[in-house]
Amino acid sequence: MHEDSGWVFGIKELEKGKIRRGLVKNVHDGDTIDISFGIYGIRRIRLVGVNTPELGTQGGEEAKEFVNKTCLLEVIEFDVDDDIKQYDPYCRILAVIYVNSTNLNKELLRKEYAEIMHIPPSEFKPSEWKADCTPTPIPTLSSTSTPNAWF
Incomplete structure (x- = not known):
């Protein structure tokens, strides 16, 4: 099999740079x-850039339930990673999932159901997603402030 044949694992490579739509039929984890x-x-699609706990370990069921509530039986859009192979060794498509224009991969990080799993090269930058999720610190009175100065 030639590298440029367009087939990987006996599966046709998907056209690069195209957003696709599909109906979520099952949430595996x-x-x-x-x-x-x-x-x-x-x-089967593997959400690229993130890693959730395995089922049967702490946080695994919660992560699955969040994804279930977010997208089961919903039409989603997905963006295949064009910079790496489109499939992992388990023949899963590697992609970012969008539910009503919301990046599900990023939401898993934001809600702390997942950790970053960046495997370069990749067009997606999960560390940037995580940076977008960092809460802004609440301002506090400095030690030199006059009490009740804000009132």
Whole structure:
């Protein structure tokens, strides 16, 4: 099999730079879903850039439940990572998922259901997603402030 044949793991490579839509049919765990889209039938997607706890470990069920509530039986959009192989060794499509224009991968980080799992090269930068999620510190009175100066 030639590298440029367009086939990986016996699966046709998806066209790069294209956002696709699909219906979420199953949530396997916090970072893996099954979708139905077009002529491809039902395919498994691994959310790129994030890693949730495995089922049976602390936080695993909570992450899965969050993804279930967020996207099960919803039409989602997904963006395949164009800078790396489109499939992982388990034949899962590597992608960012958008639910009603919200980046689900980023939401998992923001709500602390997932940790960053960046494997370069990748067009996606989960560390930037995480930076966007950092809460702004609440201003406090300095020790030299006069009591009740704000009132």
